[in-house]
Amino acid sequence: MEKYAIPKIGHPLLDAEHETMLGFAGLCTISCPHLESRQDCDGCIDGKPEQCRDGLHNILGHVLPYIQQHFEEEESLMKQAILNVKDPMHMPVHLSTHNRLLQQFRAVAAELNKASTGNYMVRKTRQLHDLITHELLDHIYQADEKLIPHMVK
Numbered sequence: 001m002e003k004y005a006i007p008k009i010g011h012p013l014l015d016a017e018h019e020t021m022l023g024f025a026g027l028c029t030i031s032c033p034h035l036e037s038r039q040d041c042d043g044c045i046d047g048k049p050e051q052c053r054d055g056l057h058n059i060l061g062h063v064l065p066y067i068q069q070h071f072e073e074e075e076s077l078m079k080q081a082i083l084n085v086k087d088p089m090h091m092p093v094h095l096s097t098h099n100r101l102l103q104q105f106r107a108v109a110a111e112l113n114k115a116s117t118g119n120y121m122v123r124k125t126r127q128l129h130d131l132i133t134h135e136l137l138d139h140i141y142q143a144d145e146k147l148i149p150h151m152v153k
């Protein structure tokens with residue numbers, strides 16, 4: 001399922017963190033091997049949806065703090081470089097995208113906390129996987145890449 005190219009924006013620290021974040025998508029496919037083939041957990045092995053729920057909790061427990069810390073580091077680097085950034089709207093737009101992304105990740109965690117073990121763990125796991133491989137990846141390509149000419153390495 002992981003067919004995307006890992007973006008390299010040319011900043012060693014941020015590149016390493018982006019790679020780690022995108023690697024969390026691989027944990028989703030390991031936790032549930034049916035992300036592409038199933039709409040729900042009906043007919044899955046007995047006890048597996050409960051395992052998937054614990055797995056998803058576990059992954060979110062790593063993903064959320066990591067992404068939050070990455071955004072904080074990136075924003076701090078951006079603030080140091082802001083005088084050099086030509087587009088005055090870059091900073092506020094970039095920060096609001098970070099906030100939106102964090103809210104989306106937190107929403108997955110909140111829904112999971114509310115849910116009793118159901119037959120939709122495959123959907124929740126796919127939701128987290130797609131957040132990483134679509135929304136977060138798009139952000140790296142569309143916004144993070146623009147920072148690099150201005151950043152201190």
Ligand SMILES: [Fe+2]
Binds near residue numbers: 143
């Ligand atoms: Fe960013």
Ligand SMILES: [Fe+2]
Binds near residue numbers: 014018070074140144
């Ligand atoms: Fe980033």
